[in-house]
Amino acid sequence: MYAASLAKQVIGMLLSLQVESGVLDVEGTLGRSLDDLPDWAQQIRVRHLIHHTSALPVVDRVGPEVGNDLVLDRLRGCDRLAAKPGVTFAYSNVGYVCLAEILSRLTGQPVAAMARASLFSPLGMESTTLGYRPDAVRAGHALPPATVGDGGLWTTAEDLLRWNDAMNAGFFGLSVHARAETPGTLDDGTPLDYAWGVRVLDHRGRRVLSHGGSWPTWSAKTVRQPDQGLSVAILTSSEDAQAITATALEILVACRSI
Numbered sequence: 001m002y003a004a005s006l007a008k009q010v011i012g013m014l015l016s017l018q019v020e021s022g023v024l025d026v027e028g029t030l031g032r033s034l035d036d037l038p039d040w041a042q043q044i045r046v047r048h049l050i051h052h053t054s055a056l057p058v059v060d061r062v063g064p065e066v067g068n069d070l071v072l073d074r075l076r077g078c079d080r081l082a083a084k085p086g087v088t089f090a091y092s093n094v095g096y097v098c099l100a101e102i103l104s105r106l107t108g109q110p111v112a113a114m115a116r117a118s119l120f121s122p123l124g125m126e127s128t129t130l131g132y133r134p135d136a137v138r139a140g141h142a143l144p145p146a147t148v149g150d151g152g153l154w155t156t157a158e159d160l161l162r163w164n165d166a167m168n169a170g171f172f173g174l175s176v177h178a179r180a181e182t183p184g185t186l187d188d189g190t191p192l193d194y195a196w197g198v199r200v201l202d203h204r205g206r207r208v209l210s211h212g213g214s215w216p217t218w219s220a221k222t223v224r225q226p227d228q229g230l231s232v233a234i235l236t237s238s239e240d241a242q243a244i245t246a247t248a249l250e251i252l253v254a255c256r257s258i
Contacts, residue, residue, distance in 0.1 A: 001235040002136070002144050003160070003220035004213030007153035008096050009167075009180075010115055010130060012196030014103055015050065016180040017118060017172060023106055026050065033102040034072070040081050046102065048085045049095040051184030051194050055083040056094050067132065067146035071097045086187030089194065093150035096197070100149025111148060120159075123166050128155040141237070142216040151213065155220075157233050164224045164231030167209075181209060181226075203249060206256075210248070214241060223248040230255045 018024035030049065031041030048054040057078040059071060071094060082090070100111045107114060112131040120128045132146040133154045144151060155163075170177040180196040193199050198211045206225055213220040217237050221244050224231035232248045232255075 001155065001220065002133075002141075002151075002213075002215060002218040003153040003155050003235065004144065004151045004215045004218060005093070006155070006160070006211060006213040006220050006222060007130060007149065007151050008197030009211055009222075010119060010153060010197070011096055011099050011103070011111070011149050012050065012180050012198065013119060013167075013172065013176070014111070014114060015046075015099060016176045016196055018103065018106060019179060020173065020176050024102075030054070030098060030102075033105060034098065037072070037075055038078065040078075043081065044085045046099070047184060049092075049099050049102075050196050051192055052089055052091050052095060053086050053184065053186060053192075054092060054095050055081045055085045055087070055090065056092050056098070057082055059094055068097050068101055068148055071147060072101065088186070089192055093147070096150040097147050098149070112152075119172075123162050123171065125155070125159040125162055128153070128159045128163075130154075141218060144215045144218065151215070153213070153220075155235075157235050160220075160222055160233035160235070161231060164222055164233060165229070168224055168226045168229050168231060204253065208249075208252070210245075212241060212245065214239065219244055221245060221248050223252050225252060225256075228256060 026047040028046050029042050030044040031037055044054045059074040103111050115130040130152050131148055136154055137143050183195045183200050184192045198209050201208050208225050210223045219236050219238055221234040230252055232251045234244055234248055
C-alpha cells in the first residue's frame with residue numbers, strides 16, 4: 001500500500017546517516033545544496049527543512065504529473081519566502097521534497113536507490129520501495145502524486161514492523177538514531193515535538209514516536225515506544241485519521257500490559 005508521509009522518516013534516517021559520515025552539515029543552506037533556487041534559499045538551513053520551520057513558499061504538488069522536478073521548477077518561480085525561517089513551525093511537504101533532492105545531489109544517486117541500498121535491503125524489507133509506482137495502484141484507489149521525499153513510500157504492514165523494530169533497536173547505530181529522534185527547536189530555542197521525519201510525544205508518561213501518512217483512499221500510521229521495544233503499524237483505506245491514531249495508541253497501551 002501507499003504509505004504517503006511515512007516516507008519522511010525514511011528521509012530523516014538517510015539524512016542522519018549522511019551527517020554521521022560527515023557528508024552533510026545541517027547548518028548548511030538550501031541554496032548551497034540546490035544552487036539553482038532563488039536567493040531566498042540562502043536563508044534556509046537544512047535543519048529548518050527537517051523540522052518544518054523553513055517558511056518555504058507553498059507550491060501546488062497535487063496530481064500524478066507533479067514530480068520533484070516540477071516542484072523545484074515552481075519554487076524557482078517564487079520571489080520570496082512565506083516568512084522568516086526558524087520562527088514558526090509549519091508542516092511542509094515541499095520541504096521534504098527538497099531534502100530528497102539534497103540527498104540525491106550530495107551522493108550522486110537517486111534517493112530511491114539510496115533508500116534501497118542503505119535501509120530497505122539491510123532490514124530485509126523486500127516489499128518496500130521509495131518512488132513513483134502507478135503500477136501498484138488498484139481499482140478504487142486514488143493515484144498519488146509523483147513526488148518523492150514527502151511521500152512515495154510503498155510498503156506492507158510486515159515491512160513497517162521490521163522498520164519499527166530496527167528503529168527501536170538502534171540498528172544503524174545509536175548516535176544515528178539518537179540524532180534522528182531528537183526534536184528540533186525554533187531559532188529562539190523554543191522546543192518542538194518534530195524530530196527527523198517523526199513526532200516525539202508523551203503518551204501517558206511514556207516517550208512515543210509516531211507519524212502518519214495519508215492520501216485519498218490511502219492511510220498509514222506507525223507508533224513505537226523504544227524503551228519497551230513496542231510498535232504498531234497500520235495500513236488502511238480508511239481516511240479517519242483520528243480513529244487510526246486512537247486505534248494505534250490503544251494497541252500500544254494493550255501491548256504494555258502483556
